[in-house]
Amino acid sequence: MKRLIAAAAFAASLATPAFADWQATLDAARGQTVYWNAWGGDARTNDFIAWTSTQLEAAYGIKIAQVKLTDTAEAVSRVVSEKAAGQDAGGSVDMIWINGPNFLAMKEQGLLHGPFVADLPNSKYLDLSPTSPNSVDFTTPVEGLESPWRLAKFVFTYDSARVAAPPTSMGDMAAWAAANPGRLTHPNPSDFMGATFLKQALIELAPDAAALQAPVTDAAFETATAPLWAWYDSLRPNLWRGGAAFPENQSVQDQLLNDGEIDVSVSFDPASAAAGIAQGLLPETTRVFVPKGGSLGNVSFVAIPFNAAHIEGAKVVANFLLDPATQAHMQNIEVLGSYSVLDPAKLNDAAKAAFAALPSAPALPKLEDLGPTLAEPHATWMTRLAEEWAKRYTN
């Protein structure tokens, strides 16, 4: 009998007019300005956020003010300082573009509002099964504390006018660099993209890639990274500037590619070569390649700090980002070219048609050319890798 009551209560909770709840959120959100803290280094993303703001203002009377960050951790430390000062409400950060180690840090410190993802009407288009990339962020369970908005997949870009055959695997890069000394580099591993370069190599070279899914231990690190350092020691002398200097981040490396100082750059966005060409930032002959075993992929999320001043507004923004029309607009190469996070199987015909009608570009890889997506190692590996790299290769 008790079980029956519980089941009935559960069923009733499902039947609760979620619609009415959402209407209350929309009403509360009207007139709010959402301070979205997002990395501001990409002009197209900034433009997309500005477009989102005009759409939301027209539909719901909500404005977005993008707080442009040079590093996502700036927003995290802002929330930390606010907590330090005892400011538990009315905080200055309403929403953060976040994932990986920054998410882990905020989750562990209890700095996030939520769970809220299930409250968003458009979350019905997401695959939220426990193993989906939308549910685990760098192996850390999301638990509804952040909402997905764009897909990231690690790719290399190269100038096809100068390079006939790019390396086919990370292991192959050592030989390629020996044949083309000074033409290859990677961002400094203290930068997210630099650490990703090392992770990509680690997954390919580690004796047991499955071990990377658990939090790092000294013994596991020793075993897993031994082949990586052997490979890197043979690669490094043939890197740009003899492996003594590294570009600060991906965009600096893109600039080196455009300047002809190197032949290969990195990106977490398969559309970035096409986008860079369209913006005049990369040579027309830039193309994308992916190691033949596949490459790392993850989801970019938005999270709401525990003390955000405009929680309702932030939820409406998060929900709008998951709208199929928004996602199709975002995937348009002429707009942002970022792949959608929605589950195609859950879309209706109109939404499917919108995605099918998107324009293409020569430098835009086909989905099937991108190979399998490799799961991100546990977030602790990334920090440890960057530290160990600094220990070994800092003068």
Place this chain on the structure above:
Amino acid sequence: MREPLQAKTLRAAVLTIAALALCAPIAAGLWHSAGAAMGHLPALGKAGPSIGPLTELLAKPGFATALRLTLVTGFAATILSLVLGVALAAAITQGPARIISRLLAPFLAMPHAAMAVGLAFVLAPSGWVARTLAPILGWARPPDLATVNDAFGAALILGLVVKETPFLLLVILAALTQIPLRAQINAAQSLGYGLGAIWAKVIVPQLWPLIRLPVYVVLIYNLSVIDMALILGPSNPPTAAVLIARMYSSPDLAQILPASAGAILLGLCAAASIAALSGGARAFARVGPVWVRRGWRGGGRGGGRGGGLNTLIAAVAMLGAGLLLLGAGSMLSLGLWSLAWRWPWPMLLPESLSFTAWAGALQDFGPALQNTATIALASTAISLAMAVAWLETQFKSRHEALIYLPLLIPQISFLFGMNTLLLQLGAQGSIGAVIWAHVLFVFPYMMIALTGPWRALDPRFGQAAASLGAGRLRQLCAVKLPMLLTPICAAVAIGVAVSVAQYLPTLFLGAGRIGTLTTEAVTLASSSDRRITGVVTSLQAVLPFAAYLLAFIIPKLAHRNRSALQGATG
């Protein structure tokens, strides 16, 4: 002379405001940073004291190298800028110094980060210099040479020197107006001294006490610079300030502790560096008189031993002029980039031109431009009022160290702590907080510009006005301010330039919400699109340029029928 009560009250009021508005927050900021450095940060559940953060800092890979890089680049850049500044001053005071000093305005108006981006393009292996050489040397690809981000920090030193030499030169030219330069040179020359010997033995010893403070300010700036070091400096490891900034922005929040230890350590290094520099100067002062007494005159003209120093001054001045040309080239390259669409290696000029970057910027950066102007005008107006009040109350010079405090401590040493303080007051993220933070830095720079001319004004003007029955306020408004219009306008222009260039204070105290052209420029520099950087830095330079232009025109118009004021002051 008995002091009137009114003056005493004014003095007490000014001193209280300076202490409360300038020194207290910095002390509190240092206190919070020091707390975190000792392992005390309740927000992360850490309670100190402990030496853990310090040991963690010292164990950071490459920290010793980073610290050495900081000291080497900081001292080298400061001393080089000073030597070049003095040599250039010696060379141009022989000719039309006033015209040349006007040419310095663009260098002062150009933000450090922008100069660095331009310089990096000129010097890089794929840059303008290499592109000029490529057809001659047959380079199909850019050479794999570390001409920027070199491990020794040479490119960083060069960048700092290009930016700081014009500032010091301007300070030196202003200070020289307090020395009867022409008369002393004439007298010494009639005794058979060469120009080099006159500067070394007569002018520089008088000059040093007048420019000491700005030199310290430059030294501290060079030791703690972040934006220029990121763009031009070595990357693995970078300088200590960059390393500390990286720790502050690490996703691992516990890194705030060693970062704070680094911030405090950098502050201590800065203090030790000032002590070392002033100690060095004092040692020179001891040895100097012996050299002077030996009587070497360096006449030069009749051959003899003295020609060397004259030639040296000429050579150093040429070198300085060359560096300024390099800076001009950097600014020009950014202007070109703002109009470029595609500009690949090895083309000397853009392959295609476009106004896209400008068109986008004018709609994107409108609010930022407005914020920048509001903050610059407000902080300059407040600072000017404070400076006039301060100078009118005639403090002893030992009080003066107080107001230069914000410039003599590395920004990164106290900004994190100050941020915590402001949050507790609930004032963070408002435009008022940002304006106040700018005043911290604008006020001392305006004082540097105003103190000399103010003290050099003949006190008999005021006395004459007083004997005609004018009160203090009337003396100030009717006599002093009009006579000092030229230096006041120059100080306002410097104030505007300093405010426009502030990055860290705007970011920290504006909670990232108060976007200025500089915060936009640094964010975009992380994306390193030189075309947008070109646009933003051009916009960034517009306000200070306009201020410098007005500082030139207003006194000209106001003094058009006062021939003695045209060129007598300033």
